[in-house]
């Protein structure tokens with residue numbers, strides 16, 4: 001078979017890459033990798049250059065490496081070329097990766113890469129050696145993986161940072177049992193295992209642990225009790241001296257604010273504990289020590305604009321004993337690498353998150369990858385004994401064993417000796433969505449890829465009935481119920497928009513009464529959110545924002561759309577989302593603001609965009625007035641924002657809303673996956689509406705079901721090897737030679 005000219009001729013390869021960039025299939029930065037390699041090794045095979053370009057391209061789509069076998073098996077799908085969302089540029093069919101790579105097999109890739117002077121070939125056994133400084137790394141197994149060295153190194157750094165945690169004090173089962181019994185009164189009286197208590201015992205023992213579970217399964221509750229248990233042990237032993245220094249953090253400002261909000265109540269519960277023979281002042285003293293502030297990870301480690309390194313790193317670590325990371329599914333590999341670098345080896349690390357949610361948009365699905373086999377929940381025998389003794393709970397093994405995902409040719413220890421699994425606790429019971437909750441049932445069905453289970457829950461919307469907890473609405477232009485969707489959206493937005501209209505003389509930022517009104521405004525705003533899978537097209541964020549503006553204008557809730565324009569104009573009531581961090585303004589990517597008529601210092605009424613201020617506003621390097629709940633910012637200073645009547649599901653991660661309506665794409669799309677739909681459903685606290693756009697006349701219900709089916713059956717698999725690399729380090733270091741001290 002003749003090969004595509006781009007694989008044998010450098011000029012043809014450059015022309016192909018130029019066309020990919022022009023069509024929007026490839027980023028210019030990926031294209032630049034080819035130029036760099038051509039300069040370094042002009043004679044080397046074009047196929048190797050192409051692989052390097054594609055490895056860089058995959059980094060932009062969340063993968064830390066290029067899985068060569070996956071590219072061979074399904075090139076266009078693996079590489080998302082053409083992109084799932086149209087880019088405006090026109091690509092040629094003759095240029096699709098499947099056309100370009102036809103006839104290439106793994107042996108060709110291997111040969112081209114192994115011969116290239118810029119490629120270092122590795123096996124797992126020597127993955128820590130990094131002396132040759134070559135910019136590309138080929139991990140040569142039966143399923144070869146090709147890395148830019150930068151990602152290879154950061155993945156290794158994360159594995160090192162997790163494997164090297166050495167918490168100084170691991171309580172014996174005998175020490176921690178009375179503390180856990182006091183924190184979980186009544187747990188020993190029932191037969192069912194209290195997995196939260198077991199999770200506490202596990203995380204108290206392991207210097208690095210993950211507590212994972214769906215929404216409302218008690219991750220926050222558990223971590224507050226864990227921190228209380230560790231503080232209690234210190235108080236007891238050292239009489240208040242050297243209490244652990246604790247920091248709570250999350251990847252985004254919004255996730256940090258949500259954790260801060262939910263933690264207060266739980267700390268109050270600790271102060272009220274009276275059980276277990278501790279003196280009356282003990283638990284109030286424990287509660288008083290627990291942190292109430294939550295920072296972003298960036299702020300914790302001291303990320304500085306334009307600086308190469310954050311303030312805290314290996315040579316200037318944070319002075320902390322325990323760090324908790326919430327919403328860890330949103331943390332990518334680079335940020336995780338910076339975080340573990342900034343922690344001293346003695347510092348415990350506890351990660352909280354829902355392993356089934358969408359992964360970070362940055363390269364590397366850290367939590368998802370580490371939790372790949374968490375479902376089975378089996379532990380090594382000795383650890384199981386410890387957990388049972390420490391918690392007083394039965395800890396059954398769930399499965400008879402899965403095969404550990406070891407690189408080919410390496411010994412694979414038995415399932416129950418998996419040292420990564422020994423650091424993971426899975427919470428399985430949702431206290432928010434009980435057995436009879438339709439949202440919970442829909443989320444579970446989607447999560448297990450069960451279309452008929454999902455269809456059992458999804459009730460087609462009925463005009464004569466009030467909407468249920470979950471319902472399904474067909475958005476069919478021209479049909480009798482065409483306005484039903486518009487009416488739902490307007491109903492969802494009216495409560496806060498009408499509050500704005502009730503202040504024609506503008507909000508006074510200095511007035512306590514107006515500040516209270518703004519608190520209520522944000523509460524109402526948070527009661528309803530429209531989500532989309534896509535950004536572009538009529539069912540994407542752009543199309544939906546325009547439609548919503550029309551609907552609201554029709555109802556008199558916004559000025560007429562021909563006056564306000566479409567996407568960038570400022571008007572009273574425009575909700576916006578920040579799309580890039582702005583340290584000067586104290587805004588983070590993902591922050592939401594509302595545009596309000598505002599009384600200005602000169603007495604005029606003008607527009608200001610109001611954002612909730614972080615809890616540490618007014619601190620030395622944090623803009624905002626001390627104690628103020630809000631920032632009031634002139635629209636002229638905001639360039640990186642977008643209208644947010646509708647948001648992508650990606651942007652909604654880390655947030656929750658009372659009611660959510662999610663708009664599906666018109667047809668199946670690689671972006672629409674099981675994780676995306678699950679994430680959208682679990683953003684809703686009380687009601688979830690699925691909106692399926694359909695073409696009129698043409699069996700609308702079947703069209704909608706086909707798109708739903710493609711979503712529940714499509715699972716994202718991120719390339720990367722963090723789990724394997726961590727496992728091999730833990731096995732090598734034999735760091736599970738834990739003394740499972742039950743009786744001392």
Ligand SMILES: Nc1ncnc2c1ncn2[C@@H]1O[C@H](COP(=O)(O)OP(=O)(O)OP(=O)(O)O)[C@@H](O)[C@H]1O
Nearest residue numbers: 196213214215216217218219220221222262431432
């Ligand atoms: N063991 C329990 N018994 C009864 N209620 C509980 C229990 N654990 C947690 N809850 C309640 O369930 C709700 C959710 O708990 P929590 O916020 O800890 O869960 P989460 O997993 O952190 O939730 P999220 O998905 O919001 O991150 C809270 O109202 C909490 O008080």
